[in-house]
Amino acid sequence: MPAGRVIARRGPHPARGAACLRPLLSQTRTSQCANGRSASRIVFPTTPYLAEKTAERPSTLVRAVHNGSVIPGKVVPSHKCCYVSDDGAEHSHHEYQALVTESSQFDWIPASDGFLPTGAVQGGSCVTGEPLYIGRTYHEGTLTIGKIQPSHRCLYIPYGGEEHCYHDYEVLVCKTVNF
Template structure:
């Protein structure tokens, strides 16, 4: 179990000072940093795409992109991104929540149109869902966020 390697910080705490150990995955097309988060939406705790400058987080659900203003930021930097596909749950994968059916949801990352985007890996549907320009999109290949304490050959 790797939960002791990271913690979730409420967005209300980050309003004054963003955590220095937050997991940044890249920047959006305007150069704003993007971070890994999680939030409750429709009775599901799910991974979200956080852009602090926007003061909201984005998530995919029911074919659309949704925004939430209450979320948590993933902190501590004991992670790496490992290529994956087909809903495979790698050892040490970071679980961000569960859907309403109790299926665990894991943190993924997709590169789409020049932007790194946080997505949710659903092992039951075998894909990584991610929000983009008002829609929920799907990636068959993606990167999974895993603990540094697991060894992978990364190209």
């Protein structure tokens, strides 16, 4: 089985440490961020990995470059841009990468205080090189994606213009690795 792909603005690139990811078909679409800036030539998956879902707004797992770091976050289709958290704030981006894979190969495992279970999926890294992992938690009734920063022993999520810290969260893990 081939390695997974992270679908990016300029096309697919191999996902780091993602031997369990299996690529799906994608198509090119253009989008416009809430601030009106064009996100032209971003490749969106036809069936993205829905990392969270509420009745009003499903969210796709993404990552974006922010101040030199590659940070896991979310894209809310109705907002037409992605959100990541950093330095106490929520930041929107119109260029990002979306995880495209089959959800049956993943699971969410409860964790706390920086703990990472076996199979934790690395979603990015800090400008310092520290790995960032993919996590989620409920915030104000909404299941929200964010970054687990092990050295800080918590999950940070972007929500409502701010970065919120949680010590209890779920970690995205790969259930199977095919050789």
